[in-house]
Amino acid sequence: MPVEQLYSQPGHLIRRCQQMAVAVFAEETSGYDITPVQFAALFTIREHPGLEQATLARLIAFDRSTVGSVIDRLEEKKLVVRRTAKHDRRANLLHATDAGEALLKAVMARVARAQERMLEPLSSRDRKIFIKLMMRLVGVGDATNLSTLNAAAE
Amino acid sequence: MPVEQLYSQPGHLIRRCQQMAVAVFAEETSGYDITPVQFAALFTIREHPGLEQATLARLIAFDRSTVGSVIDRLEEKKLVVRRTAKHDRRANLLHATDAGEALLKAVMARVARAQERMLEPLSSRDRKIFIKLMMRLVGVGDATNLSTLNAAAE
DNA sequence: TGCATATAATAAGTATACTGTCTATCTTGC
């Protein structure tokens, strides 16, 4: 394999896309002290108040350990609170604070702009294709998978 | 934005693709104690013996800090050596050891299989499209960019 | 009931990534 071909290997390109995506997100949300991962968690918690950490992990495809530390940081910033579940004293139920909701409202448009900017080099048609292909790769189009996730979130 | 829509956001999908890619790579190369990033570095060093760290970083789009610690680990495993450059005593020239070359030879086919497996859910045509779209997104198709990188590697 | 199993979190360890800072060294411009 010549070295130039490294540049067209899917693994390499996916990593670079990820770098790019994080950089664009950071640019658009600069000054708000929030990362892509923290945003996804906070957003999902607001949509599902009382979510357990393990369910959150399944919903947004985080590792369970990762979720723990992400929630630590969100809690430190007073954007989220953990409350022990009455029905299961092992579980932490997650709720967004007022500050968390306010932050979400403030950054929502910027996040949307970031998502658009990530795909800016592509034509409108290619953007749709790219998204479809990624969904197929990670199995999100898979109805079984999605319904399982949603069921778990109840 | 309803929560389901999070699943079709480019940022989220790119992150999941990256998770998938790393997992597939790890599966295929299990038992060889090498990561995607370490492989890319080692491979590139063998192709460009005497490469400086900063040039390596530019070639494979690593952060300079990241390269430093990646090389630390490769050096610890005796796969690579650093030698101070005579012409510039700040620079470290990188060389693969015999063990490094042997490892590359041993894992090459497995890495290739991993790259294929990452795109397995796509048709042959869609794989090509997906790769082209990613190259456009990260600007690799951009001839200017590439020639700059190659020039820097001399 | 009672124990084996399963699950929710946490913690520790390793590996990317990026920012900023620092030192050593090099290069340029005057």
Added chain:
DNA sequence: GCAAGATAGACAGTATACTTATTATATGCA
């Protein structure tokens, strides 16, 4: 030929990510 600026690398700090182990708690089955 020297001071100013640029560059190479190291280091510290923060944030994902994943693995494995541990603890606390539930659950299921005999």
